[in-house]
Every structure is written in C-alpha cells, then in structure tokens.
Amino acid sequence: MTQNIYDDPDFFAGYSQLPRSLSGLDGAPEWPDLVAMLPDLRGLRVLDLGCGFGWFCRHAAGEGAALVTGIDISENMLARAHSAGADPRITYRRSDLENLELEPDSFDVAYSSLALHYIERLDELLAEVAKALRQGSRFVFSVEHPIFTAPLEAGWMIGPNGERTWPVDHYLVEGRRDRKWFVDRVVKQHRTITSYIDLLTASGFTLSRLIEWGPNDAQIASHPEWAEERQRPMFMLVSAIRE
Amino acid sequence: MTQNIYDDPDFFAGYSQLPRSLSGLDGAPEWPDLVAMLPDLRGLRVLDLGCGFGWFCRHAAGEGAALVTGIDISENMLARAHSAGADPRITYRRSDLENLELEPDSFDVAYSSLALHYIERLDELLAEVAKALRQGSRFVFSVEHPIFTAPLEAGWMIGPNGERTWPVDHYLVEGRRDRKWFVDRVVKQHRTITSYIDLLTASGFTLSRLIEWGPNDAQIASHPEWAEERQRPMFMLVSAIRE
Numbered sequence: 001m002t003q004n005i006y007d008d009p010d011f012f013a014g015y016s017q018l019p020r021s022l023s024g025l026d027g028a029p030e031w032p033d034l035v036a037m038l039p040d041l042r043g044l045r046v047l048d049l050g051c052g053f054g055w056f057c058r059h060a061a062g063e064g065a066a067l068v069t070g071i072d073i074s075e076n077m078l079a080r081a082h083s084a085g086a087d088p089r090i091t092y093r094r095s096d097l098e099n100l101e102l103e104p105d106s107f108d109v110a111y112s113s114l115a116l117h118y119i120e121r122l123d124e125l126l127a128e129v130a131k132a133l134r135q136g137s138r139f140v141f142s143v144e145h146p147i148f149t150a151p152l153e154a155g156w157m158i159g160p161n162g163e164r165t166w167p168v169d170h171y172l173v174e175g176r177r178d179r180k181w182f183v184d185r186v187v188k189q190h191r192t193i194t195s196y197i198d199l200l201t202a203s204g205f206t207l208s209r210l211i212e213w214g215p216n217d218a219q220i221a222s223h224p225e226w227a228e229e230r231q232r233p234m235f236m237l238v239s240a241i242r243e
Numbered sequence: 244m245t246q247n248i249y250d251d252p253d254f255f256a257g258y259s260q261l262p263r264s265l266s267g268l269d270g271a272p273e274w275p276d277l278v279a280m281l282p283d284l285r286g287l288r289v290l291d292l293g294c295g296f297g298w299f300c301r302h303a304a305g306e307g308a309a310l311v312t313g314i315d316i317s318e319n320m321l322a323r324a325h326s327a328g329a330d331p332r333i334t335y336r337r338s339d340l341e342n343l344e345l346e347p348d349s350f351d352v353a354y355s356s357l358a359l360h361y362i363e364r365l366d367e368l369l370a371e372v373a374k375a376l377r378q379g380s381r382f383v384f385s386v387e388h389p390i391f392t393a394p395l396e397a398g399w400m401i402g403p404n405g406e407r408t409w410p411v412d413h414y415l416v417e418g419r420r421d422r423k424w425f426v427d428r429v430v431k432q433h434r435t436i437t438s439y440i441d442l443l444t445a446s447g448f449t450l451s452r453l454i455e456w457g458p459n460d461a462q463i464a465s466h467p468e469w470a471e472e473r474q475r476p477m478f479m480l481v482s483a484i485r486e
Contacts, residue, residue, distance in 0.1 A: 147390065147411060150475075157400075157410060167400060167408035168390060172457035172473040192476075193436060194455045207450060212437045214415035230415040232393075233435075 002098050002118050003187040006052075006074035014182030024055035029226060030142060030213045030235050034113070037140045037209060037239040041065045044108040047132065049097055049125075049141070050115025054081030054090070060111075061089045069107070071095050097125055102132035109133075112141035114235070117149055117188050120176075126203035133242040139205060140240075145212060145233040149177055149190040156228070166232035196238065205240035213237050245341050245361050246430040249295075249317035257425030267298035272469060273385060273456045273478050277356070280383045280452060280482040284308045287351040290375065292340055292368075292384075293358025297324030297333070303354075304332045312350070314338050340368055345375035352376075355384035357478070360392055360431050363419075369446035376485040382448060383483075388455060388476040392420055392433040399471070409475035439481065448483035456480055 005011050019027035025035075042064035048056050051070030060068045068090045072078050078092050097119055110129050119125050129139060148154065150171040156164045174195060179186045191199075197207055212233040215226040248254050262270035268278075285307035291299050294313030303311045311333045315321050321335050340362055353372050362368050372382060391397065393414040399407045417438060422429045434442075440450055455476040458469040 147414065151408070163412070165394070165410035165412040166414075167410050169406070169408040169474045171390065171475045172455065192455050194453060197450075197453055207440075210437055210440055212415065212435050231412045232414045 002073055002096050002120070004073050004096075005183070005186050006072075007076050008183055011182045011186070012074075012076045021053065024053070025059055028113070029215055029219055029223070030237060033211055033213060034140065034142055034237050037138075037211075037237065038111065039109060039138055041109065045069075045106065047071070047102070047107040047110040047129070049100075049110065049112035049129070050118075051081065051092065052077045052113075054078075054084055054092065056111060056113060057081070057090045057092070058084060058087065061087050065089060067091070069093060071097065071100065073097065100125060100128050102128050104131050105134050107132050107134070108137050110137070110139040110141075112139075114142050114144065116141055117143040117190075120189055122189070122191070123199055123202065126199055126205070130204045130242055135242055137242050138208070138239060139200075139242065140238070142213075142235050142237045143196070144188065145236040146171065146190065146192050146196075147232050148234045149188055152177065154179065164228050164231050168232075193236070196236070200238075200240050204243050206243050207238070208241050209237075209239040211237040245316055245339050245363070247316045247339075248426070248429050249315075250319050251426055254425045254429070255317075255319045264296065267296070268302055271356070272458055272462055272466070273480060276454055276456060277383065277385055277480050280381075280454075280480065281354065282352060282381055284352065288312075288349065290314070290345070290350040290353040290372070292343075292353065292355035292372070293361075294324065294335065295320045295356075297321075297327055297335065299354060299356060300324070300333050300335070301327060301330065304330050308332060310334070312336060314340065314343065316340065343368060343371050345371050347374050348377050350375050350377070351380045353380070353382040353384075355382075357385050357387065359384055360386040360433075363432055365432070365434070366442055366445065369442055369448070373447045373485055378485055380485050381451070381482060382443075382485065383481070385456075385478050385480045386439070387431065388479040389414065389433065389435050389439075390475050391477045392431055395420065397422065407471050407474050411475075436479070439479070443481075443483050447486050449486055450481070451484050452480075452482040454480040 025031045041060050043066050046060040046065045046068045048070040051072050057068045057070040070092045073096045081092050151169050174191045177188045177190045213235040214230045220227050268274045284303050286309050289303040289308045289311045291313040294315050300311045300313040313335045316339045324335050394412050417434045420431045420433045456478040457473045463470050
C-alpha cells in the first residue's frame with residue numbers, strides 16, 4: 001500500500017502552501033509543456049491518476065471532456081477537490097493507485113501529475129491503465145526525474161561561489177527513497193528512465209515523447225530562482241500511446 | 244569538424260592501453276548488452292560509425308555479414324584496423340562523421356560504439372544514416388550517458404567513508420564539454436536523453452530500446468571495481484528502427 005502522506009496534517013499544511021496548490025495548473029511551471037502533450041479533450045472520457053485538489057479534472061471538464069474521473073488516495077485532497085464545487089461531468093474516487101481497479105475500455109485519455117514516483121508496483125498500475133484505455137489513446141504523465149530521485153540523501157551542494165551541483169548516487173539501484181519534505185519521511189520510489197520506458201512497453205504502450213523538463217528563457221526571466229532547475233531536471237514528462 | 248583526438252600521439256598511447264583496446268569487444272563490459280540489441284548479421288550490409296581498431300567490423304564479418312563498412316576519422320585507428328589483416332568483406336574508410344556522405348539504401352544495419360557524443364551536428368549525421376539505411380533496419384549505438392557528460396568539470400566526489408557520488412550540473416545546458424582524458428582537452432558534446440530521442444524521431448527513427456547501462460551482479464563479482472558504475476550510468480545503449 002502506498003504511504004498516504006497527503007493525509008498527514010503537517011505534510012498537508014506545508015503542501016497546501018506550494019504555488020501549485022494555491023494557483024493550480026498555472027502555478028506549475030511544467031504545465032505548459034505537459035498540456036501540449038495532451039490531445040483535444042472535447043468529448044473524451046478522462047482519467048486522472050492522483051488528482052489531488054482536482055485542478056486538472058476541472059481543466060478537463062472546462063475543455064469539454066465528456067466524463068472526468070479523478071482518483072486519489074488522500075481524503076484531504078479529495079475534500080478540497082469537492083469543495084471547489086460539484087460538476088456533473090467530474091467524479092472523484094478515493095483509491096490507492098497500488099490497488100486500482102478500472103473497467104476495460106472505459107477511458108480515452110489518461111493523465112497523471114507527479115504521482116507515479118510514489119508507486120511501488122508500477123507494472124500493475126500500468127497494466128490496469130492499459131486495460132482501461134481504448135486502443136490508440138494517450139497516456140500523459142509527469143514524474144520526478146530519476147536524477148532527482150536517485151540519491152539516498154538528496155540535496156544541492158553549494159560551491160564556494162554559490163554554484164549548485166546535484167550529487168547523484170545509486171542511480172542504477174532502484175527502490176525506495178525516504179525524503180524529508182515538510183515532514184521527516186516521505187516515501188518515494190526511484191526507478192531509471194530505462195525502467196519507465198520498459199514498463200510502458202511491457203504494458204502495451206509505445207513511447208511518444210519524453211521531456212526532461214527545465215524552464216525556458218522567458219520563465220527564468222520572470223522567475224530567476226528557477227534557473228537552478230537547469231543544473232539537473234526535477235521533472236520528466238512522458239507521452240505514450242496505447243497500442 | 245570533429246576534433247581528431249585519436250591521432251594525438253599522447254592520447255593514442257593512453258587509449259591503446261584500455262582493456263577495450265587490448266582485448267576488443269570482450270574488454271568492453273557493455274558489449275553483451277549491446278550485441279543483444281543487434282539483429283542476426285548474416286547476409287547484411289553493415290555500417291560501423293567510428294569503427295576504431297575494427298573490432299566490431301571483424302566481429303560482423305565473422306558473424307556472416309555480407310559487407311562491412313567501417314568509418315573513422317583517425318588515421319592511427321584505421322592503420323591498426325588494417326594491421327589486423329585484410330578481409331574482402333570489410334572496407335575501412337577515413338571520414339569525419341560530421342561530413343559523412345553515404346549512398347541511399349546501401350545498408351541493412353548501422354552500429355556505433357561510443358562515437359556519437361563527439362558529434363556536434365548529430366542531426367545531420369542521423370539524417371545521413373537514415374538515408375543510407377533501408378526501411379525497417381536497425382541502428383544500434385552506445386554513447387556516454389548524459390549524466391556522465393553533463394558536468395562542466397566531471398569527476399567523482401569521494402565522501403569521508405569512501406562513498407562515491409557524481410555531481411551533476413548544467414544537465415539542461417547542452418553543448419561542448421572539454422575533458423581531461425589522457426590529454427588535457429578532449430572535446431565532447433553533451434546532450435540530454437530528450438534530445439537523443441527527439442533527434443532520432445526527427446530523422447525518421449523509432450526508439451526501440453534505451454538502456455542506461457550498469458554492470459550486472461556477475462560482472463561486479465568478477466570485477467569489484469565496476470561496482471561504482473551503479474552510482475551513475477556511464478553509458479547509454481540505444482536501439483532504433485528506421486521507419
């Protein structure tokens with residue numbers, strides 16, 4: 001079972017203050033590149049894995065999706081999603097993504113933002129998503145980049161002139177990583193890019209695009225503090241087709 | 244034009260003493276995984292980009308390839324390849340891969356070992372290789388992994404208990420990297436995994452497999468000094484199909 005850290009009060013209090021929690025999709029600098037990987041959502045049945053506050057579900061409904069199903073393990077997150085107001089096209093469902101069961105051929109597009117790096121049995125989840133997607137449909141997701149998740153103890157190293165480097169270790173040793181993030185122990189799963197691609201392929205997906213995300217010049221101009229993200233990618237964005 | 248470092252006497256003297264120079268393919272720990280990506284070479288017209296001493300060309304001929312063309316910029320390397328003895332199926336050709344010209348539809352498989360990270364205009368080389376490969380054929384290559392090529396100044400950081408970490412910086416800033424390797428200045432080109440995949444796609448290839456290479460348990464048992472390669476991958480192996 002996945003650690004349900006979002007229902008930890010201290011974690012939730014901290015997480016709720018992030019720009020992406022306060023401002024939604026526009027508070028997430030990788031959003032423009034992620035949304036560009038998605039098809040036109042009009043009339044589609046949309047699945048959102050780890051929907052959190054429901055920002056993407058509401059975006060999909062606003063874009064004309066026929067049905068949107070948001071799934072999350074956290075009661076806190078789903079309560080916040082519900083508090084944004086009911087929409088007859090959106091259904092929120094509480095479930096651990098590790099034990100998710102979906103109807104065959106019930107979705108036309110799947111989406112997941114920064115959730116899959118919490119999943120230990122990603123092979124089982126991908127098989128379930130593949131089963132639920134009609135042939136030819138797209139799965140677009142973001143995860144923490146393996147360079148970011150690899151180290152046993154992660155953090156910037158600051159040089160004498162303030163220059164930042166990101167020490168990598170255990171990159172090829174996959175598995176659990178405990179991180180201090182608002183609370184002492186947030187459990188993540190490190191896997192390599194090779195494994196992400198191989199797991200997708202083994203589940204019946206074909207890789208369509210893989211972006212090691214970093215801010216563009218305009219973003220750095222408006223947010224100079226993001227420049228450090230060019231030193232090592234924090235996010236990886238993936239688009240795959242269900243064959 | 245690519246730097247022809249292999250014709251620098253000091254570099255060549257050092258390089259010639261590497262296990263992979265002395266023992267050939269069996270001296271390269273990634274070789275078993277690379278050869279497993281290749282098709283049966285019997286009857287095929289084989290292209291080797293950056294053939295060096297010709298180890299792979301002789302392997303391909305030994306496997307029954309119909310014709311093998313090995314290309315390298317280095318006179319030293321090609322002289323050593325020739326000194327291994329003539330084979331009517333093998334042709335060595337001296338050329339800078341940056342300015343390579345190949346006949347359309349003239350090869351059934353392309354191979355390159357640790358050469359493409361020297362190439363500045365990889366888009367042009369890939370277009371040339373795509374043109375020369377018949378539809379449905381395979382391009383298998385290895386490069387230095389982007390984690391390895393990213394830092395402006397690369398090297399292990401050794402902790403107080405001997406633990407090794409690999410400081411990464413400038414990962415998303417592609418371009419030239421000067422390295423000290425036998426001589427003071429070996430010029431390499433850093434690009435991201437995203438760029439390798441996008442460049443392949445833009446040239447008419449579909450990614451088939453991408454391996455961030457590390458030694459397996461048996462290899463570490465026989466070569467304990469290779470264990471550090473699990474801290475960060477040094478090589479990336481790629482298999483792509485010409486569509």
